[in-house]
Amino acid sequence: MSEDQEQQDFLASELGVLVQDPPAPRGIDIAEAIRVGRRRRVRRRGAAAGGLALAITAAIAVGAIVSPASGADPATGMNHVVVDSRDPVTADADFGWLPAGVPWTTFASRPKATMGNEIIATGAHLGDSPAGMPTLTLYVYPKGIDPAKADEAISPWWTYKAAAPPVNGRTAYWLKSSNPGQTTAVLRWQAADGQWVELQAGGMATTTLTSDMLRTAAAVTVEEHSVPLPFTIQRLPGLGVFVASTALVQRDGRQVLDHSSIGFTLMDKQDTSPAYYLTVSPHTGAAAQSYPALGKEAIKNSGGFTKVCTTAHGLDACIEAPADLVSGNSPSNLAAIGGLKGLLSRVTLLGPDPRNWTTEMLR
Amino acid sequence: MGRRDRDAEFGEFASSRMSWLRTVAYLLSGDWHQADDLTQTTIIKLYGAWHRIADMENLDGYARTVMVNTFLAERRSPWRRVLLRSAGEEPVVQPDLDAILDLRQALSALPARQRATVVLRYYCDLSVEQTADAMKCSTGNVKSQTARALDTLRHALRSHRQPATSREGVSR
Numbered sequence: 353m354s355e356d357q358e359q360q361d362f363l364a365s366e367l368g369v370l371v372q373d374p375p376a377p378r379g380i381d382i383a384e385a386i387r388v389g390r391r392r393r394v395r396r397r398g399a400a401a402g403g404l405a406l407a408i409t410a411a412i413a414v415g416a417i418v419s420p421a422s423g424a425d426p427a428t429g430m431n432h433v434v435v436d437s438r439d440p441v442t443a444d445a446d447f448g449w450l451p452a453g454v455p456w457t458t459f460a461s462r463p464k465a466t467m468g469n470e471i472i473a474t475g476a477h478l479g480d481s482p483a484g485m486p487t488l489t490l491y492v493y494p495k496g497i498d499p500a501k502a503d504e505a506i507s508p509w510w511t512y513k514a515a516a517p518p519v520n521g522r523t524a525y526w527l528k529s530s531n532p533g534q535t536t537a538v539l540r541w542q543a544a545d546g547q548w549v550e551l552q553a554g555g556m557a558t559t560t561l562t563s564d565m566l567r568t569a570a571a572v573t574v575e576e577h578s579v580p581l582p583f584t585i586q587r588l589p590g591l592g593v594f595v596a597s598t599a600l601v602q603r604d605g606r607q608v609l610d611h612s613s614i615g616f617t618l619m620d621k622q623d624t625s626p627a628y629y630l631t632v633s634p635h636t637g638a639a640a641q642s643y644p645a646l647g648k649e650a651i652k653n654s655g656g657f658t659k660v661c662t663t664a665h666g667l668d669a670c671i672e673a674p675a676d677l678v679s680g681n682s683p684s685n686l687a688a689i690g691g692l693k694g695l696l697s698r699v700t701l702l703g704p705d706p707r708n709w710t711t712e713m714l715r
Numbered sequence: 716m717g718r719r720d721r722d723a724e725f726g727e728f729a730s731s732r733m734s735w736l737r738t739v740a741y742l743l744s745g746d747w748h749q750a751d752d753l754t755q756t757t758i759i760k761l762y763g764a765w766h767r768i769a770d771m772e773n774l775d776g777y778a779r780t781v782m783v784n785t786f787l788a789e790r791r792s793p794w795r796r797v798l799l800r801s802a803g804e805e806p807v808v809q810p811d812l813d814a815i816l817d818l819r820q821a822l823s824a825l826p827a828r829q830r831a832t833v834v835l836r837y838y839c840d841l842s843v844e845q846t847a848d849a850m851k852c853s854t855g856n857v858k859s860q861t862a863r864a865l866d867t868l869r870h871a872l873r874s875h876r877q878p879a880t881s882r883e884g885v886s887r
Contacts, residue, residue: 358864359865359868359869360837361870363833363837364837364838364840366743366818367818367833367834367837367838370741370742370818370819371738371741371742374737374738374741374747375747377733377737377751377754378748378751379748379752379755380751380754380758381755382726382729382730382733382758384755385729385755385758385759385762386725386726386762388759389758389759389760389761389762389763389765390762390765392759411755422790462812582776585736632852636738655844695884
């Protein structure tokens with residue numbers, strides 16, 4: 353038997369041994385998966401219906417058929433970009449109060465083909481996401497959508513509505529599962545304009561769960577708004593944003609930047625996933641530790657990726673891309689602006705003070 | 716089929732595959748907590764597509780593909796990248812003395828795509844073509860990722876199994 357074959361046989365048998373005697377699952381809840389999956393479908397259908405209504409209105413107005421959902425990004429002309437590249441992070445609501453133990457709040461980009469967006473408060477950095485981490489997820493249903501009707505019509509798993517005290521004087525209820533393994537608590541209430549709002553909690557202290565959720569709900573503000581970012585980036589040919597997020601963390605009674613990220617492409621209009629990630633974080637953060645040379649400009653290759661970082665106005669900015677994209681297969685528009693360093697030089701950092709941030713990322 | 720029936724059917728499918736999905740998720744992520752998160756995310760995605768895929772012949776293959784691509788996407792997300800950065804640039808290797816855990820250590824040092832290739836080829840017993848299909852890449856890419864992964868594992872397992880004295884070498 354060849355050494356290769358021997359190693360492959362060893363791998364096949366030992367991988368099986370590795371997964372013997374697994375611990376009991378934590379955080380796997382099929383009923384919850386069905387509920388969340390259904391909500392996502394509501395978002396997509398709501399957006400499709402909204403898109404159709406807009407298309408009909410536009411067609412009547414100009415005598416032409418348009419398809420807003422599949423149109424190019426007005427900021428960049430990109431066909432397949434799913435996020436508004438000019439103003440990539442938006443939210444339908446915000447937390448006004450959070451219990452101790454969930455200091456991180458993350459806002460994310462909203463894909464154009466969907467409606468609504470989750471705002472997530474967590475007990476640790478969201479990327480860490482250990483099972484059982486305290487998490488509060490806030491979601492505003494599109495106007496005209498009553499989630500209770502969908503629950504009753506669809507699922508045998510979620511059938512119980514339990515009375516809850518009114519939230520700011522308006523109807524509220526707890527959503528209960530027939531599944532004895534229910535791992536999350538869900539509170540729904542109606543906002544002032546009639547939209548349904550949902551707060552889901554997992555991994556929270558059970559003794560204060562009810563009061564914490566009610567207090568959190570009462571302090572939620574429902575208002576669609578753009579989330580300011582701590583940087584701008586120059587318009588570049590082919591630049592299109594696929595994902596974006598901003599995470600804030602509560603420190604000394606103030607919300608300060610944890611990080612802000614965008615995943616984007618410079619390739620061409622047919623790209624369907626990001627090739628580059630730009631991450632901006634406070635200069636005292638982990639990037640500074642990884643890059644002691646920050647202050648001049650640092651570049652590093654690791655794990656098949658090339659990363660270039662810089663710092664200004666108390667913030668670090670790093671752009672990362674697959675190494676082969678930066679060297680051998682560099683797209684012409686990246687080469688034309690001086691590679692990753694040239695790309696990074698087109699990023700302007702606005703400092704840590706949110707008053708200086710902007711909702712117009714492309715300049 | 717009514718939606719209640721469809722949900723019940725999905726619940727039955729997800730329950731019956733949960734243990735297997737967790738196992739694959741663990742081999743991909745190297746951590747049972749992350750495996751549970753990955754499994755839950757995969758089940759949510761499968762539910763979202765259930766109306767399209769319920770009658771599919773190879774449902775397990777579809778589920779596996781969803782999981783692998785979710786795993787790879789997470790490893791490329793801004794949140795994950797920030798996490799990786801804050802954890803240091805090098806892969807985190809758990810200190811373990813037990814011999815069987817050598818393999819876990821060696822696996823944990825592999826980049827995500829190589830790790831996925833190893834799991835699909837040698838645990839799920841997929842062919843090169845099936846692996847390429849699941850990872851949405853070329854067969855050539857699967858072959859090169861596999862070769863690199865095997866090289867890395869071979870090197871890692873050998874160095875783990877060397878007596879401590881010979882690993883330390885000789886000072887000159």
